Amino acid sequence: MIEFRHVSKVYPGGVRALRDVSLKINPGEFVVIVGLSGAGKSTLLRCINRLIEPTEGEILVDGVDVRKLKGAELRRLRSQIGMVFQTFNLVKRSSVIKNVLAGRLAHTPVWRGLLGWFPREDVRLALECLDRVGIADKAWVRADQLSGGQQQRVAIARALAQRPKIILADEPVASLDPPTSHVVMSDLRRINREDGITTIVNLHFIDLALAYADRIIGMRNGQVVFDGPAAGVTEKTFEEIYGRPVRAEDFRGGVEGAAPLAREAALAPGEGSSR
Numbered sequence: 001m002i003e004f005r006h007v008s009k010v011y012p013g014g015v016r017a018l019r020d021v022s023l024k025i026n027p028g029e030f031v032v033i034v035g036l037s038g039a040g041k042s043t044l045l046r047c048i049n050r051l052i053e054p055t056e057g058e059i060l061v062d063g064v065d066v067r068k069l070k071g072a073e074l075r076r077l078r079s080q081i082g083m084v085f086q087t088f089n090l091v092k093r094s095s096v097i098k099n100v101l102a103g104r105l106a107h108t109p110v111w112r113g114l115l116g117w118f119p120r121e122d123v124r125l126a127l128e129c130l131d132r133v134g135i136a137d138k139a140w141v142r143a144d145q146l147s148g149g150q151q152q153r154v155a156i157a158r159a160l161a162q163r164p165k166i167i168l169a170d171e172p173v174a175s176l177d178p179p180t181s182h183v184v185m186s187d188l189r190r191i192n193r194e195d196g197i198t199t200i201v202n203l204h205f206i207d208l209a210l211a212y213a214d215r216i217i218g219m220r221n222g223q224v225v226f227d228g229p230a231a232g233v234t235e236k237t238f239e240e241i242y243g244r245p246v247r248a249e250d251f252r253g254g255v256e257g258a259a260p261l262a263r264e265a266a267l268a269p270g271e272g273s274s275r
């Protein structure tokens with residue numbers, strides 16, 4: 001269970017990125033956080049593993065207030081939370097398998113990690129994680145030889161290799177084309193279902209949120225302005241979250257058989273656009 005209790009974040013300079021946010025996320029949930037650029041989605045996500053320090057409030061992960069953790073305890077928390085970024089954050093000159101093994105570093109003695117000597121079972125686990133995202137055949141290729149979608153799947157495999165309880169994905173498909181976006185979202189969703197890993201994904205595409213989320217949390221101006229099951233969400237909900245009419249660029253497209261709203265947008269690109 002992840003719980004935010006009255007969490008606020010004010011950046012140096014005075015921007016209030018989170019305003020009194022309270023919410024609970026249950027184990028195994030697949031939650032998509034939506035909101036326009038600047039709504040506070042990244043800040044919210046990164047407070048959970050303390051990549052960003054909240055200014056006020058409590059964030060409990062399985063009952064432990066993460067704001068109180070230091071040193072080894074904080075490292076332990078982070079080892080339980082896999083992170084996937086928009087820009088993949090791979091070591092591009094290293095092989096795919098070495099990138100995935102980096103997910104084992106928190107579980108490896110420092111000297112072994114420095115030498116790159118990972119136990120055989122870690123190598124087996126890394127290959128298994130690559131297999132689960134369909135790119136085991138790329139294990140020995142240099143990361144920068146892969147397409148963007150493949151690199152993002154390496155990042156998911158690295159997160160999986162941590163054997164995490166939680167995966168945080170911050171705009172994981174923002175740099176990808178529509179079909180690849182669906183491959184990556186499907187991978188995250190399948191892993192969530194198969195392993196019961198609590199997964200929180202920041203997105204700004206309406207159709208992807210509707211197609212993959214169990215629950216949608218809408219943010220605007222640092223506040224949670226919507227929180228409910230994806231099944232009950234309509235275009236009007238998004239208009240309320242965004243504070244403006246929905247536009248064509250709010251949809252990733254390339255969806256078949258997904259939510260009706262997503263299908264409409266895919267069939268009629270450009271409609272409703274203010275551009």
Ligand SMILES: Nc1ncnc2c1ncn2[C@@H]1O[C@H](COP(=O)(O)OP(=O)(O)OP(=O)(O)O)[C@@H](O)[C@H]1O
Pocket residue numbers: 011012013015016017035036037038039040041042043044171
């Ligand atoms: N390091 C920082 N210093 C100062 N202000 C920041 C910093 N990081 C984010 N902000 C500001 O905090 C607000 C929330 O940003 P945040 O990145 O959390 O939003 P977001 O919804 O994830 O949007 P985006 O998708 O554009 O990143 C914005 O006004 C942003 O400019």
